[in-house]
Amino acid sequence: MLPAVLASGWASGVNAYLCVVMLGLLGRLGGVEAVPEALTRIDVLIVAGIFCVIEFVADKIPYVDSAWDAISTAIRPTVGVVLGLLIAHDAPSLEQAVLAASGGATALVSHLVKGGLRLIVNTSPEPVTNIGVSLGEDVAVAGVATATVLAPWVAFSIAAVLLVLGIILLVILWTRVRRGWRRFTAWRTRRLAPS
Template sequence: MSVLPLVFTSGWASGINAYAVVLLLGLCGRAGVGGAVPDALQRPEVLAVAGLLFLCETVADKIPYVDTVWDAVHTLVRPACGAVVGALLAGRGDGSLPEVAYAALGGTTALVTHLVKAGTRMAVNTSPEPLSTIVVSVVEDLGVAALVVLALFHPVAAACAAGGLLVLGAATVVFLWRKVRAFLRRRRERRLAAAR
C-alpha cells in the first residue's frame, strides 16, 4: 500500500493540530491499529510530550485572540511536524528521494492548511462572542481525529476528504477576508479617534 495518501492526510491534520496527529498516530500504532505507524511515533516519551502539548493547544485554541497568537507561534512548528511525520511514514530513514518527497508533501500540506486555519481564526475572532471560537476549535479537533483514524484504514478516502476540506477552507478564508479587513479598519479608526 502506498503511504502517499496517509502522508497527505497527516500533513493536512498537522496544519490544524500537529500534536494531535503525533499523539493519535502513536497511540494507534501502540494499540496495533494501522501497521504504517513508525516506531518513532510510538515511543513513550514522544507520546508523553505530544499529549502534554496537545492539552496546551486544546486550551489555547479555544480562547479568542490567544488562538491567533498560538497560530502565529506555530507557523513553523506545524509544517515542520508535517514534514517529519511524512519522512517517518516513508520508513527508510536514509534521506532517500521518496523520504524527501514525502517530507516535502507533508510539510507543504501542513503549511497550506495552517494558513487556512489561521486565516479562518482571524475572521472568527471578529465576532463579539467567544462561543464561535470554541465551536470552531472543537470541530477542528474532531475533524483531525476522524481523518487521522480514517487514514489508517482507508487512506485514499481520508486523503480525498482532506483535499476537499482544504479547498473548502481556502474558499472560506477568501470569503471571510472581507470581514477581517473590515474589523481591522474599524480597530484602526478607533485608535485614531482615541488618539485625537
C-alpha cells in the first residue's frame, strides 16, 4: 500500500485533478480493481474532469500557473491525504492515519517543488518553456497515476526519482536566479548612482 500511497501523493501534488481522473477512469472503464470505488463515481469524475480542464489551460499561461499553484496549495495535499486514506481503506486505523499523512506530505513536497520550479520557469521571456514544462508534468502525472494501480513499486520508483530530481533542479535553478538577481541589482545601482 505504501508505494501506491506515495506515488499517488506525488502525482496529486503536481496535478491533483488529473490524478483523480486517471485513477477514476482506470477503475470505471479499465476495470482495475485496485482503484478505490469512490474515485469511479460519475459525480467525482465530472467534477475532477472540469477542474482538470481548467488546470490544463491555466497551467500553460505564465504567471497564471503560479496563481493557480498558490490556490492549489491547500487542495493538492488534501487530495493526497484523501487518496492515501482511500487506498488504505482495509488497513487498521493507525496504519490508515500514517498512510494518509504520508500521501499528504508527499503531495505537499511535490507541490512545493512544482510551484518553485514554475516560478523560475516564468522568468523565461517566452511561453514555449512554460507550455513544455506543463505538458511534461501532465504526461508524468498520467503515467505515475496509471502505474500506481497497475505496478505500485514502479510508480513509486518513478515518483521518487522525479521528486529528487525536482528538488535538485529547484536548488540549482534557484541559486542561479538569486545570483542573476544580485548581479542585476548591482548593475542597476551602479547605473543609477550619481556620477
